[in-house]
Amino acid sequence: MDSHRTTTVHNVNFGGLFGLICLVFSISMVVYVASYASNGWRIGSYDYELLKGTYQEGLWQWCVCSRDFDNVPGRIQKDMGFHRTVQAMTTIGLITLFASSACLCVYAFIHTFDKRLVLLALIILLGVSCLFIFIGFVVYGAKIKTGLHFSYGLVIISFFGLLVSAALAFLQYLKSG
Numbered sequence: 001m002d003s004h005r006t007t008t009v010h011n012v013n014f015g016g017l018f019g020l021i022c023l024v025f026s027i028s029m030v031v032y033v034a035s036y037a038s039n040g041w042r043i044g045s046y047d048y049e050l051l052k053g054t055y056q057e058g059l060w061q062w063c064v065c066s067r068d069f070d071n072v073p074g075r076i077q078k079d080m081g082f083h084r085t086v087q088a089m090t091t092i093g094l095i096t097l098f099a100s101s102a103c104l105c106v107y108a109f110i111h112t113f114d115k116r117l118v119l120l121a122l123i124i125l126l127g128v129s130c131l132f133i134f135i136g137f138v139v140y141g142a143k144i145k146t147g148l149h150f151s152y153g154l155v156i157i158s159f160f161g162l163l164v165s166a167a168l169a170f171l172q173y174l175k176s177g
Contacts, residue, residue, distance in 0.1 A: 014108075018108070018172060021172060022104060022108075024164050025101070025104065025165040028158045028161030028165060029158070031161065032093075032159075034151075035154035036059060036094060037060070039056045039060075039062070040056060040058060040149045040150045040152075041058050041059065041144075041151045042056075042147045043055070059083075060087070082139060082143045085136075086139050089133070089139065090132070090136040090155070093131075093132035093133035096125050097129050099125050116173060126162055126169060130162050133155065133159050133162070134159060137156055140152065
């Protein structure tokens with residue numbers, strides 16, 4: 001028995017809807033990675049007893065500026081539970097973003113896969129990524145109500161860019177049917 005499997009091949013037009021998906025996704029991903037790695041999520045000052053200074057907080061680094069730095073770490077109490085949750089959620093979001101970029105590359109350059117299936121995988125991965133990024137910035141913002149800074153804002157901007165990318169990918173999916 002000779003069975004032949006056919007695969008639907010679509011033309012990829014970077015000047016059309018797919019190009020817009022790539023553009024919005026790329027900008028959103030660069031913004032997300034920059035905010036993910038920086039220590040500008042929260043910036044403020046503290047005044048504990050006789051200790052005064054400023055701090056910058058990110059997901060992975062916490063910088064304290066003080067004249068009496070040796071006494072600061074023992075006096076500043078951080079709730080690491082919520083911080084680890086935010087780290088986990090945003091990291092899962094980042095991993096699914098990398099998987100989404102792999103789907104974009106497969107869609108654009110490898111024509112042996114079913115394009116609708118690749119688009120469906122892209123939509124699902126972008127949705128999962130947006131969900132975890134959303135949980136991460138909501139948990140952080142709910143816990144840290146003051147002093148939120150530029151990196152936190154950039155995460156929110158990239159979240160909306162990724163939502164737009166997912167919506168455009170869904171339109172591409174509907175168009176390719």
